[in-house]
Amino acid sequence: MKVIAVINQKGGVGKTTTVANLGSALADRGVRVCLVDLDPQAHLTLHYGIEPGAGASMYDVLTGNRPLLETAVSGLENNVTVVPSEVDLAAAEVELVTTVGREQILRDHLRVGNPPLPFDLVLIDCPPSLGLLTLNALAAADEVLIPLQAQFLALQGLGKLLETVSLVQRRINPPLRVGGVVLCMYESNTKLSGEVVADVTQFLDASRGTNVPWADAKLFESVIRRNIKLAECPSHGKTIFRYEPNSRGAEDYAALADEFIQTLNIAQGGKTTEGTASMESDEAATSAERVESTEVAAVAHDEKIAEPPPPIEPAPPIEPAPPAESIETPPAPPTEPTLVEHTPVVDAPTDPAPPIDAPPTDDTPPQETSHDVEKAE
Numbered sequence: 224m225k226v227i228a229v230i231n232q233k234g235g236v237g238k239t240t241t242v243a244n245l246g247s248a249l250a251d252r253g254v255r256v257c258l259v260d261l262d263p264q265a266h267l268t269l270h271y272g273i274e275p276g277a278g279a280s281m282y283d284v285l286t287g288n289r290p291l292l293e294t295a296v297s298g299l300e301n302n303v304t305v306v307p308s309e310v311d312l313a314a315a316e317v318e319l320v321t322t323v324g325r326e327q328i329l330r331d332h333l334r335v336g337n338p339p340l341p342f343d344l345v346l347i348d349c350p351p352s353l354g355l356l357t358l359n360a361l362a363a364a365d366e367v368l369i370p371l372q373a374q375f376l377a378l379q380g381l382g383k384l385l386e387t388v389s390l391v392q393r394r395i396n397p398p399l400r401v402g403g404v405v406l407c408m409y410e411s412n413t414k415l416s417g418e419v420v421a422d423v424t425q426f427l428d429a430s431r432g433t434n435v436p437w438a439d440a441k442l443f444e445s446v447i448r449r450n451i452k453l454a455e456c457p458s459h460g461k462t463i464f465r466y467e468p469n470s471r472g473a474e475d476y477a478a479l480a481d482e483f484i485q486t487l488n489i490a491q492g493g494k495t496t497e498g499t500a501s502m503e504s505d506e507a508a509t510s511a512e513r514v515e516s517t518e519v520a521a522v523a524h525d526e527k528i529a530e531p532p533p534p535i536e537p538a539p540p541i542e543p544a545p546p547a548e549s550i551e552t553p554p555a556p557p558t559e560p561t562l563v564e565h566t567p568v569v570d571a572p573t574d575p576a577p578p579i580d581a582p583p584t585d586d587t588p589p590q591e592t593s594h595d596v597e598k599a600e
């Protein structure tokens with residue numbers, strides 16, 4: 224069984240759309256697919272027509288130790304199995320704050336168990352943040368798949384994301400690799416798209432032969448073009464292959480599935496060709512790498528990443544180089560269990576302006592203070 228975390232801390236880049244439709248296309252090709260919704264927004268859950276909160280969810284798996292299979296909804300289109308999410312999942316980050324090994328809970332559910340889960344492939348839809356939920360996905364995954372929009376800011380976010388993957392790989396999940404990058408909402412007629420493809424290609428090529436987790440990552444040739452049918456189908460609770468099978472969106476995800484399946488090492492409809500060796504190494508890693516380091520905890524708690532001593536191998540700069548950013552020890556995690564809003568996006572900052580919560584200085588004009596803004600509200 225291969226576990227792939229679909230991650231990008233930038234919001235709205237196509238993570239959920241890719242998990243839903245790539246998963247569906249792979250299931251059509253005989254792969255036994257389990258889709259895990261690890262985002263409190265529950266968009267993947269809705270995409271498959273499941274009402275969030277109607278039954279057990281990932282919240283129960285992570286906080287109540289409920290078996291994953293008991294929570295899973297199977298028999299969906301294409302024989303896909305979905306482990307649903309609900310908004311309460313956002314509270315898990317807070318509730319688990321004192322739990323030892325909290326970043327390894329999903330890994331244990333996926334990896335430890337006899338008999339093993341009856342899937343060839345698990346795709347995890349991550350929230351747009353690098354908090355505890357995403358950390359659980361990274362700790363459980365063999366590989367990371369990164370949906371990327373061909374934008375200048377997306378490249379900056381990629382550098383930050385790879386830095387995090389590198390940190391997790393070093394601290395808690397040594398086998399973790401970046402499998403690939405898939406371009407979503409692609410617009411081939413723009414100059415920027417071509418430039419981004421060239422930049423990502425150059426960046427990945429420069430990593431070949433090194434020991435970074437993305438040394439073997441591929442930029443998938445199949446790109447997902449912008450297609451309105453892909454935006455419409457979630458509200459119908461259907462994947463693109465049931466909603467509009469003749470659309471460009473269906474065509475693109477089918478092509479991606481054909482390309483992707485070759486990277487899986489999966490004998491379709493049956494056992495992985497990786498055999499027991501990978502399970503053995505998984506279990507070894509589970510026990511040996513159960514590290515409760517402050518650095519990892521920092522990743523779990525906050526959008527800022529603590530610089531570990533020794534420093535991680537920094538992600539090679541992506542052109543143009545992002546502005547220097549302050550990497551600092553994050554503050555203590557929030558204690559209010561009412562923090563059910565979505566975890567904040569953790570993009571590499573692009574604005575050199577001071578933090579919005581910086582206290583006003585003496586020479587700040589009174590009308591610009593946050594205090595006055597609050598009063599005005």
Ligand SMILES: Nc1ncnc2c1ncn2[C@@H]1O[C@H](COP(=O)(O)OP(=O)(O)OP(=O)(O)O)[C@@H](O)[C@H]1O
Binds near residue numbers: 233455
């Ligand atoms: N190729 C596409 N063409 C048109 N619309 C798309 C395409 N891919 C995704 N969308 C739409 O863009 C929006 C964002 O996509 P999606 O939800 O997959 O992103 P996401 O990365 O999962 O977002 P979030 O970070 O909020 O979880 C959705 O409304 C989706 O339907």
Ligand SMILES: [Mg+2]
Binds near residue numbers: 238
């Ligand atoms: Mg999403």
